Amino acid sequence: MxxxxxxxxxxxxxxxxxxxxxxxxxxxxxxxxxxxxxxxxxxxxxxxxxxxxxxxxxxxxxxxxxxxxxxxxxxxxxxxxxxxxxxxxxxxxxxxxxxxxxxxxxxxxxxxxxxxxxxxxxxxxxxxxxxxxxxxxxxxxxxxxxxxxxxxxxxxxxxxxxxxxxxxxxxxxxxxxxxxxxxxxxxxxxxxxxxxxxxxATGVGQPIIVRLPYETLEGRFYGLAPNGALQLEQANGAILDVTAGDVFFG
The missing domain is CATH 3.30.930.10 (Bira Bifunctional Protein; Domain 2)
Known part of the structure; x- marks a missing residue:
């Protein structure tokens, strides 16, 4: 509870x-x-x-x-x-x-x-x-x-x-x-x-860049996962859950 x-x-x-x-x-x-x-x-x-x-x-x-x-x-x-x-x-x-x-x-x-x-x-x-x-x-x-x-x-x-x-x-x-x-x-x-x-939300369905401490990810802002992670749709169609990062709109 x-x-x-x-x-x-x-x-x-x-x-x-x-x-x-x-x-x-x-x-x-x-x-x-x-x-x-x-x-x-x-x-x-x-x-x-x-x-x-x-x-x-x-x-x-x-x-x-x-x-x-x-x-x-x-x-x-x-x-x-x-x-x-x-x-x-x-x-x-x-x-x-x-x-x-x-x-x-x-x-x-x-x-x-x-x-x-x-x-x-x-x-x-x-x-x-x-x-x-x-x-x-x-x-x-x-x-x-x-x-x-x-x-x-x-x-x-x-x-x-x-x-x-x-x-x-x-x-x-x-x-x-x-x-x-x-x-x-x-x-x-x-x-x-x-x-x-x-x-x-800003940018849902749009191309985004997510900067992590050691890498940069690109894709489409697909939505939110059940735990609040950002769902990033990659070029191959796979959905990646991102739990932390800085988002920029491409």
Whole structure:
């Protein structure tokens, strides 16, 4: 059994500044906290993304981590990256043009094809069970410079006459939508999550390049495997499941 978040009930810890919301979630768990709980900071000094990449924590943007204690293992818990992506997308939707928000495997949220959010899952075994930190960063008011991919922020896409968007507004919607998708995952498994994610995904059916640490793969983005792996259709028609890598569209 997975825990339920029915009703959206979870604690929120708000900080002015943290090194990393994921690190704070881990510290809380080591102190006996089991969650569900959200850690949020107005500023983050040592945020990180996948593979140790830096995630700049400028004030005005959203930095948050959900802490959960699960009875499933790491492989199944990885589904929550897709749950988080759907929640982020739906939090941004009301503030930008219809259809502007899309998802990119494995953990990016895009606006008009440019990255505005990343998700980092980290897990560990503690005295009270298997703990998972779902770290989420969203460029709300500003976007960093010097990044090697197209980057944007939500504020750049808010229409004329609409009220300015804030990290607080996005967080409240994100939290509620995460809880809704989490409960669906609890009740129905990964299949409806994968279906919803693919409906918003960039590049399905298109040629892609997947860069791994020691090789580069090319093929067509076929879909998602039951475990969330990217399914790459190769030139010979074989389907290869890719569990990690950087995706580029050819």
């Amino acid at each position: 997975k825990p339920s978040l029915a009703g959206g009930r979870s604690d929120v810890r708000l900080y002015d500044t943290l090194d990393s919301t994921n690190d704070e979630a881990r510290r809380l768990s080591e102190g006996g906290e089991t969650g569900p709980l959200w850690v949020r900071s107005l500023e983050q000094t040592k945020g990180r993304g996948r593979r140790g990449r830096t995630w700049l924590g400028e004030p005005g943007n959203l930095f948050t981590t959900g802490l959960f204690t699960l009875t499933c293992g790491p492989a199944e818990a990885a589904n929550l990256s897709f749950v988080a992506a759907l929640a982020v997308a739906e939090a941004i939707d009301p503030h930008v043009a219809e259809g502007a928000v899309s998802l990119k495997w494995p953990n990016d949220v895009l606006i008009a094809g440019k990255k505005t959010s990343g998700i980092l899952l980290e897990s560990w075994q503690g005295p009270t069970g298997f703990h998972l930190a779902v770290g989420i960063g969203v460029n709300v008011r500003t976007r960093p410079d010097g990044i090697d991919q197209p980057i944007t922020c939500v504020a750049d896409h808010v229409g004329a006459g609409q009220p300015p968007v804030s990290a607080e507004i996005l967080f409240e919607t994100l939290k509620d939508r995460f809880h809704d998708w989490f409960d669906l995952w609890t009740q129905k498994g990964f299949a409806p999550i994968a279906e919803a994610w693919l409906a918003r």
